[in-house]
Amino acid sequence: MIGGATGRFALGDFLTRWGPFARHDLSGSDSETLGLEGLLQMASAENAARWNGHSFAYTDPRGHIRLRTAIAARHDSLIAEHILCCCGAQEAVYCVLQALLGGQNPVRDQHALLLLPIYQPSELALRRLCAVTGVALQEADGWQPDIECIEAAIRPETRLILMNYPNSPTGASLDPQRLDALVNLCRRHGLWLINDEIYRQTEIVQPFGRAPMLADRYERGVSINGLSKGFGLPGLRVGWIACCDRALLQRALTVKSSLSSCIAASSEILAEIALDAEPRIMATQREIALANLHYLKTLLPGLTDLLELDHPQNLAFLSCQYRGGDSAASFAIRLVLDTGVFVLPTVLWQSSLAPVEHERIRLGLGYRRCGAALEELAGALHASRTAA
Ligand SMILES: Cc1ncc(COP(=O)(O)O)c(C=O)c1O
Known part of the structure; x- marks a missing residue:
């Protein structure tokens, strides 16, 4: 059982366990991190x-x-x-x-x-x-x-x-x-x-x-x-x-x-x-996330039988329905081990208090590097279909 019933922080455990295998990270929900120099330039x-x-x-x-x-x-x-x-x-x-x-x-x-x-x-x-x-x-x-x-x-x-x-x-x-x-x-x-x-x-x-x-x-x-x-x-x-x-x-x-x-x-x-x-920081963060979202939309048309995007409501990340033969959690683990692409299955938010939709994955969109990671994800999905 993942989640609240065990009294454990399942998402934290998952990041610790599988994060070291990540080479193309889509697990985050934050935005392009600012450095000291960049921030001070705005002061x-x-x-x-x-x-x-x-x-x-x-x-x-x-x-x-x-x-x-x-x-x-x-x-x-x-x-x-x-x-x-x-x-x-x-x-x-x-x-x-x-x-x-x-x-x-x-x-x-x-x-x-x-x-x-x-x-x-x-x-x-x-x-x-x-x-x-x-x-x-x-x-x-x-x-x-x-x-x-x-x-x-x-x-x-x-x-x-x-x-x-x-x-x-x-x-x-x-x-x-x-x-x-x-x-x-x-x-x-x-x-x-x-x-x-x-x-x-x-x-x-x-x-x-x-x-x-x-x-x-x-x-x-x-x-x-x-x-x-x-x-x-x-x-x-x-x-x-x-x-x-x-x-x-x-x-x-x-x-x-x-x-x-x-x-x-x-x-x-x-x-x-x-x-x-804030207006300046947000303009840059939005530009990055919107570019990633747009790129993702160009990558996914031939893959919707495996991954169906929700209507986007937030730029930090996107929720997708996973439709492969296995569970979203097995897919996420297989994906990071085989390709280094790191995504989070929504089963990590599971609770014993009420059922939570778990055959989904969450894709982070907030970083410039996410574009290349999304490309890797699309490639991995194509490859998994060919292998099946
Ligand atoms: C919904 C939600 N609240 C709070 C936090 C933690 O925020 P902070 O790092 O500012 O403590 C997170 C981090 O992922 C989160 O997803």
């Missing part, structure tokens, strides 16, 4: 001076006021006091869950709903704190939250719903109308709603429009985000919690203080530079 004179003069002192545990102000400015009506910076998005998820559920009477008295698939460390963090009911997103419903199913799963002791939109590995964006319905449901039942929005920067806006950031829409809504994916800066370890409930942020800060004192001063300045340069 304003003021930020460049701050960079040159900064020390490695402790900083504000909540995140530097300038950084929090820059993050708040991305929202409709939030201010710096509504932001708590963390060491990456995953630390942010952990702190919010602990702040809402930790220190109570775990398991017996509390319950949460988890929309699946979700990044497994979030599932594991939640399951350590309370009883959890999984609600699987369905392909037939465009991977949108099923309001009736969610309502049916709510219990008197339910405290929160945790989800990830734009979603990995499906790539699905959240329909704004469905978000409205979900917020209304949460309001009626007094539930917190937490959305991991780390793939928001690479979202492709769909005909149904773009859902707002949750913290802008709901007083008990928590938006998690960071610089690890669309910005191409996972090594900075800058993530954040955005929420207009300051008491929750205060509790999350207490949890965070057990994990890390503050973000590195260097990361804070570089994060500010990146947020300042």
Whole structure:
């Protein structure tokens, strides 16, 4: 059994086990990584001076006021006091869950709903704190939250719903109308709603429009985000919690203080530079991913009996239905061993809480090198058909 039931991080295990065989890597969901030199070239004179003069002192545990102000400015009506910076998005998820559920009477008295698939460390963090009911997103419903199913799963002791939109590995964006319905449901039942929005920067806006950031829409809504994916800066370890409930942020800060004192001063300045340069960074990242997507579309027409692309909703990665004779997981392992092409089967997001679509693979599109890797993938698929 892969996944939540074993209490293991299956995706992490898979990367450790098979990653060393990768020569053409399509496993990532981040974007072309920026280097120090490239980032500093985008700095304003003021930020460049701050960079040159900064020390490695402790900083504000909540995140530097300038950084929090820059993050708040991305929202409709939030201010710096509504932001708590963390060491990456995953630390942010952990702190919010602990702040809402930790220190109570775990398991017996509390319950949460988890929309699946979700990044497994979030599932594991939640399951350590309370009883959890999984609600699987369905392909037939465009991977949108099923309001009736969610309502049916709510219990008197339910405290929160945790989800990830734009979603990995499906790539699905959240329909704004469905978000409205979900917020209304949460309001009626007094539930917190937490959305991991780390793939928001690479979202492709769909005909149904773009859902707002949750913290802008709901007083008990928590938006998690960071610089690890669309910005191409996972090594900075800058993530954040955005929420207009300051008491929750205060509790999350207490949890965070057990994990890390503050973000590195260097990361804070570089994060500010990146947020300042967001339009420029995103234009380049989009150009790279769109070129990869376009190239993939030219490569796949003769291969759709083996691999069927979903309608793209995110530039970071694409989900595909695998139609070969074996499972998507066996295919992925065979592929990396035989050809060095490294893709992720979606069974790695499997959970014992609810069935998750697993005969798919996720293809990363965020790096310049992905074009050549996609070509290798197409070649390997052609070869596998010839060999069959
Ligand atoms: C949905 C989701 N959330 C969070 C993370 C981790 O983000 P960070 O590296 O900023 O902690 C990942 C990483 O793959 C992810 O896929």
